[in-house]
Amino acid sequence: MKRFNEGDIVYFVSSFIFIKKATVIRNASGFCTIRFEDGNCGTSGTRVRESKLYHTEEEAKNVVEQHQNANKWR
Numbered sequence: 001m002k003r004f005n006e007g008d009i010v011y012f013v014s015s016f017i018f019i020k021k022a023t024v025i026r027n028a029s030g031f032c033t034i035r036f037e038d039g040n041c042g043t044s045g046t047r048v049r050e051s052k053l054y055h056t057e058e059e060a061k062n063v064v065e066q067h068q069n070a071n072k073w074r
Helices: 057-070
Strands: 009-014 018-028 031-036 046-049
Touching: 009 031, 009 057, 018 057
Parallel strands: none
Antiparallel strands: 009 018, 018 031, 031 046
16 A cells, blocks of 8 residues: 555655655655655655655654654763
């Protein structure tokens, strides 16, 4: 079952710090090809696992906060 469809706006967490907004341009076999809004990929896209994408910016922020809190005491 696909979590995301072509044309969906998604949020990608990079290095557990940066949240980037992107558009799904292809979804197959648990991977999505996304195109970032800032144009870093040019006309092509970046292929990532569906599990690395989030439907809302809030979901992505929660993941970043959880990671920061978990690593706070290291």
